[in-house]
Each structure stands twice: as structure tokens, then as C-alpha cells.
Amino acid sequence: MKxxxxxxxxxxxxxxxxxxxxxxxxxxxxxxxxEAVPQSPPVIDGNDITEEKVxxxxxxxxxxxxxxxxxxxxxxxxxxxxxxxxxxxxxxxxGWQKGPRNSPTVFNAVFNAxxxxxxxxxxxxxxxxxxxxxxxxxxxxPERVVATLNSMxxxxxxxxxxxxxxxxxxxxxxxATAIEAFEATLITPGASFDRYLQGDEDALDDxxxxxxxxxxxxxxxACHGGTNLGGQGYYPFGLVKKPGADILPVGDKGRFExxxxxxxxxxxxxxxxxxxxxxxxxxHSGGVWSLEAAVAVMGTSQLGTELSEEDxxxxxxxLKTLTGEVPDIQYPLLPPSTDTTPKPESMEPQS
Amino acid sequence: MKxxxxxxxxxxxxxxxxxxxxxxxxxxxxxxxxEAVPQSPPVIDGNDITEEKVxxxxxxxxxxxxxxxxxxxxxxxxxxxxxxxxxxxxxxxxGWQKGPRNSPTVFNAVFNAxxxxxxxxxxxxxxxxxxxxxxxxxxxxPERVVATLNSMxxxxxxxxxxxxxxxxxxxxxxxATAIEAFEATLITPGASFDRYLQGDEDALDDxxxxxxxxxxxxxxxACHGGTNLGGQGYYPFGLVKKPGADILPVGDKGRFExxxxxxxxxxxxxxxxxxxxxxxxxxHSGGVWSLEAAVAVMGTSQLGTELSEEDxxxxxxxLKTLTGEVPDIQYPLLPPSTDTTPKPESMEPQS
Numbered sequence: 169m170k171x172x173x174x175x176x177x178x179x180x181x182x183x184x185x186x187x188x189x190x191x192x193x194x195x196x197x198x199x200x201x202x203e204a205v206p207q208s209p210p211v212i213d214g215n216d217i218t219e220e221k222v223x224x225x226x227x228x229x230x231x232x233x234x235x236x237x238x239x240x241x242x243x244x245x246x247x248x249x250x251x252x253x254x255x256x257x258x259x260x261x262x263g264w265q266k267g268p269r270n271s272p273t274v275f276n277a278v279f280n281a282x283x284x285x286x287x288x289x290x291x292x293x294x295x296x297x298x299x300x301x302x303x304x305x306x307x308x309x310p311e312r313v314v315a316t317l318n319s320m321x322x323x324x325x326x327x328x329x330x331x332x333x334x335x336x337x338x339x340x341x342x343x344a345t346a347i348e349a350f351e352a353t354l355i356t357p358g359a360s361f362d363r364y365l366q367g368d369e370d371a372l373d374d375x376x377x378x379x380x381x382x383x384x385x386x387x388x389x390a391c392h393g394g395t396n397l398g399g400q401g402y403y404p405f406g407l408v409k410k411p412g413a414d415i416l417p418v419g420d421k422g423r424f425e426x427x428x429x430x431x432x433x434x435x436x437x438x439x440x441x442x443x444x445x446x447x448x449x450x451x452h453s454g455g456v457w458s459l460e461a462a463v464a465v466m467g468t469s470q471l472g473t474e475l476s477e478e479d480x481x482x483x484x485x486x487l488k489t490l491t492g493e494v495p496d497i498q499y500p501l502l503p504p505s506t507d508t509t510p511k512p513e514s515m516e517p518q519s
Numbered sequence: 520m521k522x523x524x525x526x527x528x529x530x531x532x533x534x535x536x537x538x539x540x541x542x543x544x545x546x547x548x549x550x551x552x553x554e555a556v557p558q559s560p561p562v563i564d565g566n567d568i569t570e571e572k573v574x575x576x577x578x579x580x581x582x583x584x585x586x587x588x589x590x591x592x593x594x595x596x597x598x599x600x601x602x603x604x605x606x607x608x609x610x611x612x613x614g615w616q617k618g619p620r621n622s623p624t625v626f627n628a629v630f631n632a633x634x635x636x637x638x639x640x641x642x643x644x645x646x647x648x649x650x651x652x653x654x655x656x657x658x659x660x661p662e663r664v665v666a667t668l669n670s671m672x673x674x675x676x677x678x679x680x681x682x683x684x685x686x687x688x689x690x691x692x693x694x695a696t697a698i699e700a701f702e703a704t705l706i707t708p709g710a711s712f713d714r715y716l717q718g719d720e721d722a723l724d725d726x727x728x729x730x731x732x733x734x735x736x737x738x739x740x741a742c743h744g745g746t747n748l749g750g751q752g753y754y755p756f757g758l759v760k761k762p763g764a765d766i767l768p769v770g771d772k773g774r775f776e777x778x779x780x781x782x783x784x785x786x787x788x789x790x791x792x793x794x795x796x797x798x799x800x801x802x803h804s805g806g807v808w809s810l811e812a813a814v815a816v817m818g819t820s821q822l823g824t825e826l827s828e829e830d831x832x833x834x835x836x837x838l839k840t841l842t843g844e845v846p847d848i849q850y851p852l853l854p855p856s857t858d859t860t861p862k863p864e865s866m867e868p869q870s
Contacts, residue, residue, distance in 0.1 A: 233606065250853050255584065255855075256589055263615050498848070498849055502600045502601050504601075505808075512608070
């Protein structure tokens with residue numbers, strides 16, 4: 169309070185209006201809670217981001233032959249033309265199986281503290297190995313992946329160049345490392361909100377600023393902070409009041425499956441909110457298609473408050489300022505299959 | 520013969536060696552049978568290729584929401600990173616159903632006289648409407664497609680700009696027209712063989728030239744001529760000797776299904792051979808993975824001749840010179856789904 173009074177006195181002395189002071193105050197508060205998406209990929213411990221590695225990682229990201237059917241690539245469920253995900257409630261995988269959870273966006277995923285809705289992968293490289301092997305997703309094995317990549321000379325040469333000095337550079341781990349390097353480049357700077365954080369007071373209009381203030385004051389920012397406005401901590405979904413089974417299916421106990429700790433039942437990683445306007449449907453269940461409805465659910469389930477329709481619309485206006493600039497992505501040319509490439513597996517759905 | 524004698528006499532008079540004359544002769548014969556892929560898209564009757572139309576067509580080509588599942592786009596089976604097709608025997612479609620025929624490459628398809636293995640679509644626009652509606656492929660309807668596109672303001676605006684002066688520009692026909700415009704740009708000039716046709720004698724080495732001569736002399740060029748070395752006429756598969764059911768399945772009578780004419784039983788459009796090294800497996804059945812084996816099958820089934828292993832390898836060497844330069848394709852940004860976008864249909868496999 170003392171600082172506030174001093175600040176206003178200072179502002180008056182400088183000839184500033186109270187409105188400007190309040191605005192500066194909001195920007196200051198925002199800067200203390202959130203960070204802008206940087207213009208270039210962050211440094212990743214143990215994974216230098218080189219041009220050649222990113223190029224290889226991009227090929228692998230778009231490579232359907234990493235799946236046993238030769239149909240499904242990373243880009244199938246994390247479509248770089250569609251907000252980095254698939255606009256499905258839960259993804260379709262091998263044999264047209266329905267996946268258990270909503271596909272999270274790959275954009276800015278590098279800024280999350282851990283990957284997956286339950287944080288079971290420490291980083292993007294570990295994450296990349298999951299869907300490739302999951303029977304419900306790409307249904308492959310590390311051995312099959314290595315045999316596939318080794319069957320195409322262009323891949324072998326690129327792995328050698330990107331991972332020099334290794335007796336055998338075509339490995340499942342190196343595949344994941346290269347994919348991580350590419351995914352680290354999938355960041356979306358330049359959102360209106362980032363320009364606001366960087367000092368451009370006019371980057372948000374009045375409704376958006378009201379939404380930002382509500383987002384902080386109502387308590388959303390407590391879980392949805394940092395660069396990604398989320399993706400950092402774990403919280404029980406339904407902290408105050410459990411939503412219905414259409415939104416919080418009883419069978420999916422979230423982080424409990426990882427830690428087997430009773431207090432982790434129905435605990436999930438707070439969803440990162442960057443580009444949230446592009447990533448419907450919402451929640452791990454994909455049970456809600458409208459962003460307004462998702463915000464209202466958060467009010468009742470996490471904050472124990474019935475947000476007014478007006479407040480919801482301000483918050484949504486603010487959330488829409490989190491849409492950034494998607495990087496330009498040239499479609500990669502993948503090498504042709506050869507006589508030794510493992511053939512696509514039976515197209516029959518798995519039982 | 521007379522012309523040949525004259526030609527040699529003339530060559531001697533000009534101080535040329537006999538080798539050069541023979542080489543020129545081969546190049547001349549090639550030029551009379553084949554045409555190079557042009558550097559820019561051909562003119563299409565009734566469909567001006569404008570930049571805006573190509574941009575819209577590219578979005579639609581990559582748009583999985585044209586399928587009822589929201590999973591399958593044109594690019595799923597005609598993957599621009601994989602030779603314009605999917606490296607599958609036959610494609611996987613809605614509900615993980617197995618398609619009836621091998622997916623043809625979209626590259627240079629604009630130079631085919633008609634589309635599909637049986638030529639049932641007159642052009643690429645007509646073709647584009649097929650898979651969108653096929654229950655075994657994208658499983659949608661014109662009504663659903665129009666509702667989907669109309670639900671996204673960015674699409675509505677683009678259709679209006681690309682098809683001005685129409686009271687309702689978001690139509691199924693206009694979707695197909697825009698896709699055709701984009702596909703017309705998917706041409707691959709610059710193959711070694713094209714440089715040879717354009718006068719660069721050194722663009723083919725001796726083995727490749729031997730292969731070209733065999734390709735002409737053995738009779739392959741009779742069906743596989745023109746810009747695409749095929750894609751122009753219809754011929755019975757098994758003209759001399761029917762291959763086994765693994766290559767020519769008994770249940771698929773080819774063009775007979777289109778014309779209901781007895782003489783069209785097992786008649787197919789001669790496969791276009793551009794980029795053939797990138798489009799295994801081969802034939803409408805996708806029954807053969809090796810290009811050598813495919814050439815040998817053609818010898819016995821169409822020409823009634825058992826090609827020697829050496830001849831096959833020369834012909835394959837020539838066929839590999841048909842690989843051109845794939846155009847640069849920037850991944851398009853697709854607009855977000857809205858509240859009115861028809862939801863993806865049930866993920867259960869269709870019975």
C-alpha cells in the first residue's frame with residue numbers, strides 16, 4: 169500500500185493520469201507472473217540445436233513409417249497446420265483405436281516442465297518415444313524403427329552427420345533427440361500478450377486488459393503462470409468441485425497412474441494456455457469444445473466461483489491474445505522406402 | 520533405312536563419329552515419343568491458376584476436416600513428402616478400412632489424360648470429389664464439407680476472393696476446382712531424362728541410355744509415352760499372359776466397372792512412370808515392391824517376353840532418371856474449428 173501511494177504521488181508529479189498508473193501496475197503484475205515466448209528456441213541441456221539436427225528431426229516428425237502401419241506420424245496428432253494438435257476429442261491411432269486423452273499441442277511444449285497430461289516424461293525426447301511404441305498410437309518398437317531408418321541410406325547418412333563419433337548413430341534414442349531438437353523450434357512468439365509484456369501498452373485493448381486483470385485476481389494465474397501460462401505444476405482437477413464424468417472420466421486417475429500416491433488421484437499438469445484459442449476441445453478428456461465453457465468449468469471446479477458471463481467473456485478475450493506466430497515449416501522430403509524397409513503391418517484393426 | 524544411311528553419310532561429312540550419330544538418333548527417337556515436364560504448371564481449361572486459388576487449394580489438400588473423422592486429408596494418401604503417395608499396398612481409410620487400389624502419385628497427375636486407375640474421372644477436379652465422399656476413404660458428403668468450410672470465417676473469405684461474383688462461393692465444386700489448381704502446381708521438372716530430352720547428351724550415362732533404347736525397342740514406350748510416360752491410354756493388364764491374383768486380383772475388373780463393356784475387363788490406364796523410383800509398391804494392386812520385379816512382370820504380361828536380368832537392370836537404370844525435383848511446399852496454416860464446425864464423427868470403425 170505504501171508503495172502504491174508513493175507510485176501515485178510519483179505519477180502525479182510526473183503528470184501521468186491515474187489510468188496510466190493502474191495500467192502500468194497491471195503490466196507490472198503481469199510481468200511478475202508471466203514471460204514472453206522468446207524469438208528463438210531455448211537451450212536444451214544435452215541437446216545442441218543444430219540446423220542439421222533440426223532438419224533430421226523434422227523429417228522424423230513427419231515420418232509415417234515410424235508407425236507400424238506407415239500411416240501415422242507425429243504430425244498426425246500434433247498437426248503443425250492446426251495449432252500443433254488435431255482438433256479431436258481424443259486422437260485416432262493404430263487400427264482406428266481411440267486414444268485415452270486429448271492430444272496436447274506441440275507448439276511451445278518445450279517450455280513445459282514435463283510432458284504429457286500427467287507429466288510422465290521429463291522432456292520432449294522422452295515424450296517422443298512414447299507414442300511411437302504405444303499400441304493405441306503408432307504401434308511400433310525401437311527395433312522396428314531402427315530397422316526402418318537403417319533401410320534408407322539418406323537417413324543413415326544424416327544420423328551419422330548429426331551424431332558423429334558414435335559407432336552406431338541410428339538409434340531410437342537419437343531419433344528422439346532429433347525430434348526434440350525440431351520440436352524446440354516450434355515456438356510461437358509475437359502474440360499480442362507478448363508485445364504487452366514487452367512494454368507495448370496498446371497491444372491489448374480494454375476488454376483484453378480487463379480479462380488479464382480477472383485472470384490474475386480470480387486466481388487463474390496461480391496455476392497458469394510462466395512462459396506457457398501453465399505446464400509447470402500439478403493440481404487436482406476438481407479441487408473445489410469435481411466436474412461431471414463427461415469432463416473428468418472416472419477411469420482416468422491422472423498422475424496417480426505415474427506416482428501411485430493417493431493424493432495424486434485426478435491430479436493433472438495445469439494445461440499450458442498458449443494458443444488456447446487454437447486448441448479446442450479442452451481438458452485431458454477433450455470434453456468441452458467452447459473456450460467460454462472451459463473457463464466457466466475452471467471457475468467452478470478449481471476456484472469455487474461461478475464466473476459471470478461478462479467475466480468469462482473478458483477472460484476469453486484475454487486468452488485469445490495468447491495466439492502467437494506459427495513458424496514457417498517447409499514440408500520435408502522423406503527418402504523412398506527400399507527393398508529392406510520393413511513392410512507396413514497388417515491393416516486389420518488390433519483387437 | 521534410307522534416312523539412316525543418309526544420316527550417317529551426313530554425319531561423316533560433318534566429321535561426327537558413328538557413336539555420336541547413334542546417340543543423336545536415340546535422343547531424336549526419345550523426343551518423338553516423350554516430352555519433358557515443363558517448369559510451370561500447364562494451362563487448365565476453365566480453371567485459371569491464380570496465386571490465391573493455389574493457396575486455398577493447398578489448404579484444402581492438407582485439410583483433414585474434409586473427412587468425417589477429421590483425421591484424413593488428401594495429403595494422407597498423396598503425401599507430398601513421400602513421392603506424392605503413401606508407400607502402402609493400398610491405402611488405409613475411414614475406420615481403418617483397406618482401400619481397393621494402390622494410391623497413385625499426385626505429382627504430375629495433371630498430365631494424365633484422365634484420373635484414377637480406371638480413368639473414371641475426366642480431370643483432377645472431378646477426381647478430388649471422389650475420395651472425399653468414398654466411405655472407405657474420407658467418408659464425408661458435399662453437405663458436410665460445405666457446412667465445415669462455412670463454419671470457419673477464414674475459408675469463407677478466401678472462397679469469396681477466389682471465386683468472386685458468385686452468390687454462394689463456398690461450394691463442393693469450388694473446393695474441387697481449388698484443389699485442382701494446387702495439384703496442377705505439383706509437377707516435378709528437372710529430371711535427368713528431361714535434361715537429356717532438352718539436348719544435354721551427358722544427362723544420361725551409358726547404362727541409362729541402354730535402358731532408354733530397350734524401353735523403346737522392347738515396346739514399353741508404346742503404352743508409356745508422352746510427358747508422363749503413361750497415363751494416356753487404356754490397356755488390358757495381362758495382354759499376353761495374365762499375372763497371378765496377387766498382382767491382378769480377380770475381383771477388380773478395372774475399366775469394366777466404368778464402361779460395362781466386356782472388352783474392358785481387366786483394362787487399366789497405363790501407369791504414368793514419372794518418379795516411379797519413389798512410388799513403390801507397384802500396379803493397381805500394389806502387389807509388387809521391387810521395381811526390377813515390376814519391369815519383369817510387364818515383360819511377360821504385356822510384351823510376351825522374358826526380359827534378361829541385364830535388360831531389366833538397364834531399364835530400371837533408365838526409369839530412375841525419371842525422378843524430378845519436387846516443388847517446395849510450405850505447410851499451410853488451417854483456420855481453427857469453431858462452435859459451428861460439424862464435430863468429428865464417431866471414431867468407431869465402420870462395419
